[in-house]
Amino acid sequence: MRKVKTVLLIGRACRFSPHSEAKDEAILREVGRQLSEKGWQTIIINEEEVWPTSLHIDLCLSMGRLPSTLHRLAQWQAEGMRVINNPQGVELCCHRLRLFNLLERQEVSVPPAKGDDGYWLKRGDGVAETCNDVVFAANEKEMLIQQQSMRQRGINKIYVCAHLKGDLLKFYGVEHAHFFSYFYPGDDGQWKFDDEKRNGVPQHYAFNIEQLKALAHRAAELTGIDVYGGDCIVDEKGQISLIDFNDWPSFSRCREEAAKAIAEMLDN
Numbered sequence: 001m002r003k004v005k006t007v008l009l010i011g012r013a014c015r016f017s018p019h020s021e022a023k024d025e026a027i028l029r030e031v032g033r034q035l036s037e038k039g040w041q042t043i044i045i046n047e048e049e050v051w052p053t054s055l056h057i058d059l060c061l062s063m064g065r066l067p068s069t070l071h072r073l074a075q076w077q078a079e080g081m082r083v084i085n086n087p088q089g090v091e092l093c094c095h096r097l098r099l100f101n102l103l104e105r106q107e108v109s110v111p112p113a114k115g116d117d118g119y120w121l122k123r124g125d126g127v128a129e130t131c132n133d134v135v136f137a138a139n140e141k142e143m144l145i146q147q148q149s150m151r152q153r154g155i156n157k158i159y160v161c162a163h164l165k166g167d168l169l170k171f172y173g174v175e176h177a178h179f180f181s182y183f184y185p186g187d188d189g190q191w192k193f194d195d196e197k198r199n200g201v202p203q204h205y206a207f208n209i210e211q212l213k214a215l216a217h218r219a220a221e222l223t224g225i226d227v228y229g230g231d232c233i234v235d236e237k238g239q240i241s242l243i244d245f246n247d248w249p250s251f252s253r254c255r256e257e258a259a260k261a262i263a264e265m266l267d268n
Contacts, residue, residue: 010062011046023250034263089224097124115162124157166235179261207238
């Protein structure tokens with residue numbers, strides 16, 4: 001008879017889920033439900049709640065991003081527990097400047113530092129928690145003004161890249177589970193801060209899906225993240241550039257399929 005195993009599912013602090021609190025909670029609960037159906041004992045908490053201490057835990061699934069959360073998960077990992085996502089990878093994804101410096105060094109296709117169509121300035125030492133953490137500048141002069149404004153708000157590490165024209169795509173993946181999906185947010189109008197609207201109505205330019213999968217897989221490999229999502233731009237020539245990569249998104253457009261893939265990956 002199979003021994004019942006216990007999985008701890010840790011939800012994300014609300015500050016890291018702007019306009020997506022319910023969506024982030026929903027994917028975690030759906031994974032928990034599917035694991036329960038496979039015979040797992042599931043415990044769901046938020047990273048800001050009191051964590052269980054006396055209970056034996058076989059596996060930890062975490063959407064958490066607080067430094068205290070990542071520190072504790074790294075300790076558990078060092079003691080032999082399997083933790084998904086890898087806390088070191090999550091910390092890297094939460095530090096956009098380090099992340100994109102790594103991607104560029106490894107020759108992953110990312111936006112250039114300069115361009116003719118404006119600039120994006122993004123908080124470099126954390127993920128976007130408010131609309132002021134990611135701002136657009138129409139030209140270099142405005143970019144310098146925005147840099148100064150961000151520094152005055154206490155944001156001293158800033159990632160700056162050129163704006164790219166083309167179709168904005170959001171992709172979602174689960175490593176080791178053969179799950180990959182992508183969507184055009186301009187088709188369904190699901191925006192977080194409305195920044196995505198700057199690329200306009202999708203033209204659905206032709207591109208190589210295997211190239212997109214390889215790009216996403218390479219980013220996952222470099223960060224050590226198993227459950228991921230990201231954004232990219234496909235230009236009129238079909239060239240793909242990665243503009244964001246995140247640990248454990250909400251999968252709101254493909255929640256049930258993603259949860260099934262995550263649960264099967266873990267159960268196997």
